[in-house]
Amino acid sequence: MTELSPILKQATPVIVDHGAGCYLYGTDGRRYLDFTAGIGVTSTGHCHPRVVAAAQAQVASLIHGQYTTVLHRPLLELTERLGAVLPEGLDTLFFANSGSEAVEAALRLARQATGRPNVIVFHGGFHGRTVAAATMTTSGTRFSAGFSPLMPGVHVAPFPTAYRYGWSEREATAFALRELDYLFATLTSPAETAAFVVEPMLGEGGYVPGNTEFFRGLRERADRHGILLVFDEIQTGFGRTGKFFGHQHFGVRPDVITIAKGLASGFPLSGIAAPRELMARAWPGSQGGTYGGNAVACAAAIATLDVIESEGLVDNAAARGEQLLRGLRARATKAIGDVRGLGLLVGAEFTTATGEPDTATAAAAQRAAVDKGLLLLTCGAHMNVVRMIPPLIVTDTQIEDALAIWSEVLAEL
Numbered sequence: 001m002t003e004l005s006p007i008l009k010q011a012t013p014v015i016v017d018h019g020a021g022c023y024l025y026g027t028d029g030r031r032y033l034d035f036t037a038g039i040g041v042t043s044t045g046h047c048h049p050r051v052v053a054a055a056q057a058q059v060a061s062l063i064h065g066q067y068t069t070v071l072h073r074p075l076l077e078l079t080e081r082l083g084a085v086l087p088e089g090l091d092t093l094f095f096a097n098s099g100s101e102a103v104e105a106a107l108r109l110a111r112q113a114t115g116r117p118n119v120i121v122f123h124g125g126f127h128g129r130t131v132a133a134a135t136m137t138t139s140g141t142r143f144s145a146g147f148s149p150l151m152p153g154v155h156v157a158p159f160p161t162a163y164r165y166g167w168s169e170r171e172a173t174a175f176a177l178r179e180l181d182y183l184f185a186t187l188t189s190p191a192e193t194a195a196f197v198v199e200p201m202l203g204e205g206g207y208v209p210g211n212t213e214f215f216r217g218l219r220e221r222a223d224r225h226g227i228l229l230v231f232d233e234i235q236t237g238f239g240r241t242g243k244f245f246g247h248q249h250f251g252v253r254p255d256v257i258t259i260a261k262g263l264a265s266g267f268p269l270s271g272i273a274a275p276r277e278l279m280a281r282a283w284p285g286s287q288g289g290t291y292g293g294n295a296v297a298c299a300a301a302i303a304t305l306d307v308i309e310s311e312g313l314v315d316n317a318a319a320r321g322e323q324l325l326r327g328l329r330a331r332a333t334k335a336i337g338d339v340r341g342l343g344l345l346v347g348a349e350f351t352t353a354t355g356e357p358d359t360a361t362a363a364a365a366q367r368a369a370v371d372k373g374l375l376l377l378t379c380g381a382h383m384n385v386v387r388m389i390p391p392l393i394v395t396d397t398q399i400e401d402a403l404a405i406w407s408e409v410l411a412e413l
Helices: 049-059 073-082 099-114 131-135 169-186 212-225 295-310 313-331 359-371 396-412
Strands: 016-020 023-026 031-034 092-096 118-122 154-157 193-198 228-232 256-259 270-274 336-342 345-350 377-379 385-388
Touching (some): 031 396, 049 295, 073 295, 092 099, 099 131, 099 228, 099 256, 099 270, 118 169, 169 212, 193 212, 212 228, 295 313, 313 336, 313 345, 345 359, 359 385, 359 396
Parallel strands (some): 118 154, 193 228, 228 256
Antiparallel strands (some): 016 023, 023 031, 256 270, 336 345, 345 385, 377 385
């Protein structure tokens, strides 16, 4: 009898029968409030009727039209529709399937367009599991250990993670920018650096938002040295943070963004966006793929954009995110050292009395929440941050329901 790989780690014991909105229903008939959203993927909730209808209609018309062989209407319409929400100037798109593919496409573009070999990533960032993306990932060794040698040309600079350093945000930011300049002097010359690749808010690294001063510092150095600023918006895009894209909180212009996750409400679809002049500097034939821009995924993405706009989900993410953050902070016990987030990306960091990461208590809290019908995940280098990522359609009542369960969990701990 065949089975799933034994090294896959299941975060919950739930076997799902079906999903609807913010809820998953187990094969045992039990209902779960899903604050994982497929790790930020099901932005419009499970099986939103408009997304389902769009996908069903497309399946009956064309399932796959490989887009370097033929073009199809969903791909062309999605490309046009994204023009209304992408940052100004990012007017060309390349589509792929997964976040890792998008990151590798952005890396390839940066190196080819600049003719430079090196990239700088930031401590705590997550960019994927394929070889190049895993090399660029520093949120935990579990993503890169055991299959060295990794890709050369990647250098790591600090992210302004104030809580970990025990400093103010201003102190952490000043330190991060000083160390970036020191990295230029010691490890990679600016003239050999193709790109900064950074998340607007660390995801797997512990749900740590960046800040305006830090990103302005990156932009200034990028402009001064001819380096590209690549924002990895795979988890922070499409309304998740209470802005359409996470970097919009900080007023800093990207040269390239990567997109995936919430773009198509659960269908595999990713991509990169860049100015036409920059994208044209990629080498001919360097972009492609069998399944990228799949017709059904594109149809689902168009419907997702419709739902986000018509139901005001970006504003809802901002309002419900404030409610969730406020509620978690009000309920924080001595076991929780920090609560932080942007929009509907909120994390509670568990620490010991001496301030050390408390992985065991975070894991116990996550398991207890599942037992009470609330699906959560952990993250962070030490997996001591419990994160909440509800769909963008979440209501104020559902936020309060989740907070009530969380209160019970903390009381029992």
